[in-house]
Amino acid sequence: MLKIHGIPRSRAFRCIWAAEEAGLPYEVIPIGFLPGFKLEQAVAINPNNKIPALEDGGLVLFESLAINLHIAAKAGAPLMPAGDDASRVMQWTLWSATEVEPHVMRWSYNAYLKPEAERVAAEAAVGKDLLDARLRVLDGELAQRPFLLGAGFTIADLNLASVLYGSWLNGYDYAPFPKVKAWMDACMMRPAALRARKQREG
Ligand SMILES: N[C@@H](CCC(=O)N[C@@H](CS)C(=O)NCC(=O)O)C(=O)O
Structure with a gap:
């Protein structure tokens, strides 16, 4: 267990x-x-x-x-694929942690997490600019295939979607990134995601 x-x-x-x-x-x-x-x-x-x-x-x-x-x-597969796809999982997971999460958090702290009096709008704006640059890259990738590695959902999708989840739930503007928006919606509506979300969102 x-x-x-x-x-x-x-x-x-x-x-x-x-x-x-x-x-x-x-x-x-x-x-x-x-x-x-x-x-x-x-x-x-x-x-x-x-x-x-x-x-x-x-x-x-x-x-x-x-x-x-x-x-x-x-x-194991399909959640964790083998061979080159396992390396792609590592790539997207490290990208999530190093290229995406710091900017998500900069926006999140200053847009909804901190008490209102402590939020700094300029900090939220910088976080948004930096995150938008990564979302543009992601949108281009997701224009080529429905999930990060291809036709099916893997742990790479889960790791990246879970890093973006708080922003998706709390009003981040995903409209300029329609492929990202559709992919996030698909990830977060999966039955397993809904079971986890029920524990978090009630
Ligand atoms: N990079 C770590 C971050 C862990 C982290 O910061 N967790 C938060 C809760 S989501 C925490 O424990 N915060 C308490 C603190 O920083 O004192 C991970 O992904 O597990």
């Missing part, structure tokens, strides 16, 4: 979605930063004291997207 440490209102959502797609049994150990949870109490298995973390038997992992690669590898 996979043990996902975290709460659905955190990046643990990504791992819950991955476990749902993989069809693997999992348990959520609710530790987090919302009232009623205690992140001030150390997350004993994560030296960064952050969520999520995963326990799978004797293996302990941190970093949500790495956890997802592990979960997908357990399920």
